[in-house]
Amino acid sequence: MAAAPNSGLMADSVKDAAIAALLVAVLGFFFFALRTDIGTGGLDLTYRWGMWFTAIAIVFAGRLLLNLFVFKTAKPVTSGITITVPAALTTVVGRFLGPVLLLMAVGLPFIVMVLFPDRDRQFIDLAILIMTYVMLGWGLNIVVGLAGLLDLGYVAFYAVGAYSFALMAQYLNIGFWTALPLAGLLAATWGIILGFPVLRLRGDYLAIVTLAFGEIIRVVLLNWYDFTGGPDGISGIPKPSFFGLDFSRTGGFAEYFGLDYSTIHRFIYLYYIILALALITNFVTLRLRKLPIGRAWEALREDEIACRSLGINTTNTKLTAFSIGAMFAGFAGSFFATRQGFISPESFTFLESAIILAIVVLGGLGSQIGVVIASVVMIGGIELLRNLGFLKEVFGPDFEPTQYRMLIFGLAMVLIMVWKPRGIISSRNPSAVYKERKKISSDMVAQGEGH
């Protein structure tokens, strides 16, 4: 009895592994077996049959082992590996995670200065970067996570915010604090202008058109040379002042408060600005979720037709989500401009949109804490992978670890999505409670359009 299925398993596995090996043989022929170098009078061709066979053998063996023990067998060895977290622990963590993270965020610059006195600038700068993405993630979470509208061009509003401030500073000599609300308003206006034609579309079409709009904004910025400086960008964007005090060597913040001048002051100040902006985003989002408008967004994500049957103007509801999301991107954009001091269309490519969307999806659609964790993992992770010097010890001095940065990062993302397909924090908190607050598991929650 036992032999028959076993032999079937073996035969199946070998067949499957052979197919995989054949594929590698075909695909890898030009990459492994043949190598061309520029030689005298043309190209020199060298054959590397050993490398080709090794690749085929590795794939065959790996695939065979995976087939035998994981893919084809009735009892995969991986079935034993399930990470179960006790429910009590998750509720405790869930209750305290937010406040603990907030406290950490507030004290972070000082913690960093104490722990890493010689690298504090670098780490605070990284924290500013992460916090910018947290804010962008929270902003996009309104559009994608709550309203369920897949927006692939979110970076366009980030660009509008950044360029609004930069251009206002350049042409009208307006400072950061005056420009900040204007930049947010401009971005929200653009959100409405772009949203109006776009939001009649559904699903994939919406995603494609928002992607196109994101690119249009970037291309306009790139080509309107007289006004935006095109690819040269805009430089000399003013830094924010602290109630009129600059962070300069003389007559500035340090002198006024009797401190020794240090460049770190400005970094700490920038960090607190973005922290405050991000917290405002979070506060407004959490508030809106409990208001009729937020509930309408979530209802829209669940079922648009039912929404209309209940008298909800879906176009306006989508537009508010789109423009409020855009407004926060505008705030973040003008902060980005003041932090960098220089912006160019290079900073607003589709990759940025993709990273922000990845943060939202990885964190769990609609989850605020999830966005924070995902930002730390993604942005912090990419930076952390720059410091992989220790791998040289393992693989020898020729090994250049930074080359594998994206590979390791991609692998980590795949693993997280396999482990938690609906994001790190995937349960939904109801917006109104009658008797008892119960978390709603993610498999009941719809993901909206274009997912």
Add this chain to the structure above:
Amino acid sequence: MEPAMKTTPTQNWDTNVVLSVEHLTMRFGGLLAVNDLSFNVGRGDITALIGPNGAGKTTVFNCVTGFYKPTEGRIVMRHGKGFQSEKIEALTRTGRQFNDDGDDRVFLLERMPDFEISKRAKVARTFQNIRLFGGMTALENLLVAQHNPLMLASMMTIGGIFNLPGYKKARAEAIDFAAYWLEKTGLIERADDPAADLPYGDQRRLEIARAMCTRPHLLCLDEPAAGLNPRESTELNNLLQYIRKDHGTSILLIEHDMGVVMEISDHVVVLDYGEKISDGSADQVKNDPRVISAYLGVDEDEVAAVEAMIEMPPSERTPIPAKPAASKAKKKPGKNGKGGKS
């Protein structure tokens, strides 16, 4: 070609009309789904729209609730009493959607977008395939239905962000109103459970509760009894009777379960191939030879012959096909149950 039963004295739906569908035609490309259909829905009545599969019932519903724009025809919703012909004719000429007449407004539904029909004309609907917000709790579902009054109370969100007392009060009232309907539909124990978690019968009732939370004048139910067991079906009957009596809401329903239709309907309209073939009280309709032939799929003259050929089940379960045909229509339409062969 009007059936003889139309001679009965004037009914509620002839004089006290909440909704009138007039010469409604709906064409999808070459397909004529509804053809020149006219009928009235009486105020405070339970009106059933029945017909074989594909007769165009749901199309009529979608036209009434604005999900389809009719090819031709007029659909009038009245909040005030009476037929109000002059007002409606005047409104039709102006090209506007509704008149400004305080509580006695009339609405031309074929001109209004779907959400306005629910918001202003106060026509609520449920769906054949339940469309709840599955990831939201039962309570949240009912709060979404109160979106428009809550939006006003939150001053279009601005007052809500700062949690002004006006909004707080409105929110508490909305939750009370939702709790009232959860109580009425027997779902109060599940108020904090996600809608997708509820059993099928509960979901059907929750959808009705959600529609009622928009405080409608007319409630349109698309097959509310589909998939319910007999006990749930009885509960549904009681709920609909309650809604009609205690809230004065008129009900228009599509239903295949003839037990439900015959028991609770005051008025039945029968469609076949997009045309009205019968219109009257439940008793009138079930004795109409055209209805019988439509359900049996044969010519009127053949009904008797077909009836003789097939074994009719007891008429309690399917009263319409089980009733005797034209030859016996003169007989007094007593309580059903005597339908078998003679």
